Amino acid sequence: MMHLTESSNKFFHDIPNPFERRQFAFRVLPEEKDPMSRAKNYSFIMPTLKLRLQQLITTNLWEYIMFILSIWSFISLLIGHKIPEMRIFFELTHEITQAALFIEVFCKLYADARWFFYDIWNFYDLICVIVNSPFVYNLFVSDYLGVPQINSIQRLFRTLHAIRLIRIHSLLRFVLETIFIALSSIYNILLLEFVIVTVFALLSIAFEGDTSFWNSGTYEPYENYTEALYSYYMCITLEGVNEVAEQILQLDSPQFTTVIGLIFYIFAALATYSVGQLLAGILKK
Structure with missing residues (x-):
């Protein structure tokens, strides 16, 4: 077992980690300086997209956005039921946080799926995306549970999503x-x-x-x-x-x-x- 773990760690460490935070802003890619030099083959478009998505999720700006959204998820869970007039607003903001997490998971899977499952928090993000999706409620949960039980399960899943700030904030x-x-x-x-x-x-x-x-x-x-x-x-x-x-x-x-x-x-x-x-x-x- 130890040998398997060591060989696995060595395999992953030999692969450059594409998800390390490096810069605040986007860098100009070499192919973008002179795009017409390779435009005839159109071969640089998808590699450029992959690098752009990789840069998006490694900027500090994206981390700050996700940190703020995670804190807001906690706030909406705590005070959402006390202010029924703002229920639609809280639901809308939760959809925004779900969309942001889905974008990050998709970008990481597309950029380099090998490194995605090396970090347990990436797998945690993927679980949050799945359990908070309407697909789960419409096809699996709604046929077996009533409205109160679905609301309780939904609050549990949203709490798991809000806990993601531990994944973001280095001190936590x-x-x-x-x-x-x-x-x-x-x-x-x-x-x-x-x-x-x-x-x-x-x-x-x-x-x-x-x-x-x-x-x-x-x-x-x-x-x-x-x-x-x-x-x-x-x-x-x-x-x-x-x-x-x-x-x-x-x-x-x-x-x-x-x-x-x-x-x-x-x-x-x-x-x-x-x-x-x-x-x-x-x-x-």
Whole structure:
């Protein structure tokens, strides 16, 4: 397996990467300086188109445009349902972001398909284009699901599309990769904690509504085990969050690791609390 990976990496590294950002503006191609010298064969038109498309997606201007569109996708997802009067406007802007992502995916596939699948984020972009296309909803989803379910799936797919700003912004991408490195280093510990929480949750649901061993008229500390589940979930999950944050702080590259560790701890703690509240609310019902 290692030999296959090394040979694959060597094969791709031998191919010049056409998607590296090089310049802000377009360069004048040699054949465009004197186009009539090769016009009789018309052979320079398609190579010129390929280079132009390649230059389009490697300019910083295009990256800035995609970054702004991705941020706007998040904004429209968060406030779109609160302003029903602007629903048509939000739908129109989402179509623009979909079209921009489709243009980039098409340009990369046409410029050099070999390098397209070398970067996992390019494959992610292709998935976003497919799942957000009307073709999926009209032929597959609409026949089996109702309108509420389709709306939920559509919001999920659009959220996946909006997450693309991680692919664009170098700092956000560095944060994500740092967190993944920390998670991979303590994978076994987190897996054990997840199994413990899952088993405890199943037991709590199974014993929900049971009366205590003591007399039912007396104080019952965990009447339906909801409080026990919530308390244990918070303790064990925050312990895992603390371990991940410590692992981030111990990474070899000191740049931004302290800030990333603290930010991860804060956001993970908030997420843990939110999921815990949701879990407790579900069990109480």
